[in-house]
Amino acid sequence: MSNETKDFYNYQFPSSFSLYDMMNLPTSAPSSYGNNGFDLSSYSFTDCLQSSPGAYDSLLQKNFGLSPSSSEVFNSSIDQESKRDVSNDVTGETPTRVSAPSSSSEADHPGEDSGKSQIRKRELAEDGGEENQNSKKVGKTKKNEEKKQREPRVSFMTKSEVDHLEDGYRWRKYGQKAVKNSPYPRSYYRCTTQKCNVKKRVERSFQDPTVVITTYEGQHNHPIPTNLRGNSAAAAMYSDFMTPRSFTHDMFRTAAYTSGGSVEGALDYGYGQSGYGSVNANPNSSHQNYHQGGEYELLKEILPSIFFKQEH
DNA sequence: CGCATTTGACCTGCGC
DNA sequence: GCGCAGGTCAAATGCG
Numbered sequence: 001m002s003n004e005t006k007d008f009y010n011y012q013f014p015s016s017f018s019l020y021d022m023m024n025l026p027t028s029a030p031s032s033y034g035n036n037g038f039d040l041s042s043y044s045f046t047d048c049l050q051s052s053p054g055a056y057d058s059l060l061q062k063n064f065g066l067s068p069s070s071s072e073v074f075n076s077s078i079d080q081e082s083k084r085d086v087s088n089d090v091t092g093e094t095p096t097r098v099s100a101p102s103s104s105s106e107a108d109h110p111g112e113d114s115g116k117s118q119i120r121k122r123e124l125a126e127d128g129g130e131e132n133q134n135s136k137k138v139g140k141t142k143k144n145e146e147k148k149q150r151e152p153r154v155s156f157m158t159k160s161e162v163d164h165l166e167d168g169y170r171w172r173k174y175g176q177k178a179v180k181n182s183p184y185p186r187s188y189y190r191c192t193t194q195k196c197n198v199k200k201r202v203e204r205s206f207q208d209p210t211v212v213i214t215t216y217e218g219q220h221n222h223p224i225p226t227n228l229r230g231n232s233a234a235a236a237m238y239s240d241f242m243t244p245r246s247f248t249h250d251m252f253r254t255a256a257y258t259s260g261g262s263v264e265g266a267l268d269y270g271y272g273q274s275g276y277g278s279v280n281a282n283p284n285s286s287h288q289n290y291h292q293g294g295e296y297e298l299l300k301e302i303l304p305s306i307f308f309k310q311e312h
Numbered sequence: 313c314g315c316a317t318t319t320g321a322c323c324t325g326c327g328c
Numbered sequence: 329g330c331g332c333a334g335g336t337c338a339a340a341t342g343c344g
Contacts, residue, residue: 175319176318177334178333180334
């Protein structure tokens, strides 16, 4: 198979390049979106990904010269690929995707696994023993139920020096596994907020070690933590980009801070909140350099950092 | 001391 | 049925 990697390292982004263009939206705002046009404060990047397949086709054609087929970059159903999602992102055999959620298909193990695990833990706590038989039975029955509630997944490839990109939320690492055919391990994180079962996987592409693949699963049901220290850098970033009008900004957040599902939180709950002590806050990361470069510099720096692959 | 990380064991699904 | 790979658990350990 011949895979073609489409990167944006050398792409010249026009200064007028905006989300409007991306989404092929009318410059005159729909009334429902407020006075200033498209209201990103209520329309997250994730929403975009999930709701406008056609828009991305035209975006890609218009701005990147990609064929509609390459819109798979944005629209590929992660569900069908949840199996491949794990391995192929790493092996580089599937397009990088900023994926839409899916509602069917099996094989999205994490969601059900966690569900089953939690259930199993509960069962064990109550029943004491019989863990194997019990867990299997419970798992079987619960599995079907959980299937229906599969959480959406969003994957991003981001060029970054740090593995775990700061996104404003607190994460606790709960596992790490070696990835087949890759020298780089995959790390598993869970949102530390109670009752928020958002998870994310972070791994480094073995094809390009400078690329970090982040996959979010689920959506946060809470605001970005505000009462913690240590994330002043991220807080400053959010504050500086309060007006998400351009694709530049959005993709910046996406690439460097919110990376997908978390955009929900960033957009819905606002920016500029005080920082918090994320375990992954890294004020010395290259992202700060992006910030210092100004908006257009951000565009040039961040956007090219996201790779898209086209599968033939 | 509390919380986060590490890491080996375990579970599950899938392909052969 | 077996082996493999992905995903999760949880005790041990580290760190501020």
